[in-house]
Amino acid sequence: MKRRDLIVGLGALSAWPAAAQTAPQSASAAAAPVRVEMITGAGRIVIDLAVDKAPLTTANFLRYVDRKLYDKATLFRASRVRGAEEYGLIEGGLQGVGALKPVPHESTALTGLKHVDGTISLARAAPGTGTSDFFICVGPAASLDANPAATGDNAGFAAFGQVSEGMDVVRKILAMPTPGKAINPVMQGEILDPPLPILKARRLISPA
Helix, strand or coil: CCCHHHHHHHHCCCCCCCCCCCCCCCCCCCCCCEEEEEEECCEEEEEEECCCCCHHHHHHHHHHHHCCHHHHCEEEEEEEECCEEEEEEEEEECCCCCCCCCCCCCCHHHHCCCCCCCEEEECCCCCCCCCCCEEEEECCCHHHCCCCCCCCCCCCCEEEEEEEECHHHHHHHHCCCCEECCCCHHHCCCEEEEEEEEEEEEECCCCC
16 A cells, blocks of 8 residues: 555655565563553543664653643644545644754664554654654554665654554544645645644653
8 A cells, every 4th residue: 555645744755665674673672661641632542662672762752741741732633545544644743832852763774663553653854853743553554664775765754652552542533524724735634623632641651
């Protein structure tokens, strides 16, 4: 399934064929993930963060959680695949308002993580510009992984965890009407209006 529309909307990338990415397993690969509970206007989502495989990106996400900044955020985008609208992604965050310093890009080619159903990943424009905004995949999206063999911006997006509870909520959000006006024209028809509030986001498991 092609994801060109999703990729263009997230960071002006072009789609590429799926390519297998491998990375050595961390010595702490068996460590329990940090778990975050996100309460939205549509229900509860629980996310297991891959702190051992994507330490930079998970630490960035936890800055917003621990400072309760996501309590002021929204889920503002539902991007559906044309012709297969049960697939796509939802996007949320602060949209630059009150965002913290960007985090260096953590490529899936290094982390070994994949964009599969339920993956949470960091939204960005150029590599290294990601801040608060994140997206959750509904269905597999291998074209969002890094592909060093591709031309142009081939760094993909920084996956950093997996939804462990609440994919029914994610799918409900994906199916919501999107009549909102898009600042970026390529996102027209994907903006929730009104945006869905994130009521709170808290750790359920603290790191050892």
